[in-house]
Amino acid sequence: MGYRVAVMGATGAVGREILKILAERDFPIDDIAALASPRSTGKEISFGDKKVLKIQNLETFDFKGWDFVLASAGASVSAIYAPKAAEAGCIVVDNTSYFRMEPDVPLVVPEVNPEALKKAKRNIIANPNCSTIQMVVALKPLHELFKIKRVVVSTYQATGGAGKKGMDELFNQTKASLIGESITRGNFTKQIAFNCIPHIDKFMDDGFTKEEWKMTVETRKILDPDIAVVATCVRVPVFIGHGEAITIECERPVDLEKARKALRNADGVILYDERQDEGYVTQIEAAGEDASYVSRLRVDPTVPNGLAFWCVSDNLRKGAALNTVQIAESMVEQNLVSKK
Template sequence: MGYKVAVAGATGAVGREILRILAERNFPADEVVALASSRSVGREVSFGEDKVLKVQNLETFDFKGCDIALFSPGAEISAKYAPKAARERCVVVDNTSHFRMEPGVPLVVPEVNADAVYKARRGIIANPNCSTAQLVVALKPLHELFRIKRVVVSTYQAVSGAGKDGMDELFAQTKGSFVHDSPDIAQFTKQIAFNVIPHIDRFLEDGSTKEEWKMAVETRKILDPDIRVLATCVRVPVFIGHSEAVSIECEKPVDLEKAWEALRRAPGVVVQDKREDGGYVTPIESVGEDPVYVSRLRVDPSVEHGLAFWCVADNLRKGAALNTVQIAECLAERNLLGPHSELWKKHERPLEPQ
């Protein structure tokens, strides 16, 4: 017997990718419902190679009878409608930032902390920020081996992290540069074509940005509350694929061969690291792929017990849609879906709408 699955935000880039991945991975669904705002009602979205779903209205949809809802409609919309779904004993996996640091809402990357799904006592599980998701997948085996104390990470984040409008702006500015058009700047604070912007999300009082704060607090919530994290998040003129240059400081002496071997064995990681021209992975090679790719692994001589590496992943897949579906698979494998599952037996009062 399969499940009834709702996908909220089904017309967006991540929503469409969720539908594609549900079909690719043969998630055990008897029925899949595509939801979006009232202006998208009646539009058609693809589900797999030969199925088309007509979009229904999220605002009026009755979640009673749904087993799981995969949300990616924007933080304010999730804040309103995710608790509505949870009150009907429909487990919500939310891809927005709204619930990530809420008490009682686990923040899950299945390769790292899959059993945290049991802690979803309020019916909602959060998907982390895309840059955090790939980082913790690479950090997990190294943390188990050497106990990480500190992480310094610089990100090179694709414009798709800002949605379809961000991708359209890069395309328009790139095309316009060849005919000497003045760049139209709307989605980013400066021209993104042929440029890099060390600013993602809003600035905080300490000079960091909200994106950098997210990486720090989310890494600690998922992996270990004692790890110190310094992030510098940069938007780059790449359509899809986030890259990260990472340096870690560990409690134990690092062994390069053991690090390589641990990463090669780690779920969700592919090591491609040859010390030669082209012996590493770049973001364009990660597009449409599921793993987090690790390259440029080397000892960091600037700190005691230091290690450095480069990692790349498709931010629309592992950073968002794939991780969301993997959480759904974790719930299904543990029999935590359905109104009579163990999850609801220990259920606390669901989150109230905001």
């Protein structure tokens, strides 16, 4: 016997990836529903290699009798339909920012804090921001060893983090630049082709952007409320894959070999650090992969007990869809959901 799973926002980039990963990982499914807005109703979408699903209308869908709802349809949509699904008895894993900082909603990365799933009293679990997920997976083993007290991170985030429209804008602007046509902006505040934009999400009163704020507060909620985090988030002309340059300051003395061993043994982390040409992982190499890759590991001599490294991951997989599916898998493994 398997579970009845509905994917909300199935036609989006993350929704499609969720369907793909459910099939790849052979999640125990008896019934699967692909949900989207009325304009997509009746269209077909792939589930695995052999099955095709017809899109169902989210607005009229009856959630009763379904076990999981994996949601990635935008915060305003989740605000309406996630509570409806939860009230109908579904476990909702929400990939938007809407519920993340609510105190009674667990914010979960299964390799980091799976125990938090036991606190899902409202039947809603939040999936963290993509840039936060890959960072905390890498930070967890280092925090256990050295107790991190401060994190400084600069991100190099792919246009895929802004969805298909973001990737299309990079493609169209790049093409226009190369053939001498005028550049059209739509999704981003400045030209993204051949450029970097130090601005993701809205500006806040203190000068940080909301993306930077998310990395700060989410890291504290997931890993440790006492960790200080300062982030600078930058959009770069890459289709898929976020890169992060991370420096940590710890309470305990840092030992480089112990750090290497901990990262090698950590769930969800692959250490590839050769200290030579090509001895590191870049965004394009991480695309399509599940892990958070750590490279360029070195002691930071400018602060006591400092360590610096480079981290990359596929923002659509581990940064969104894969983590969503892993949360559902962890709920099953911990016997936290019963089949309808």
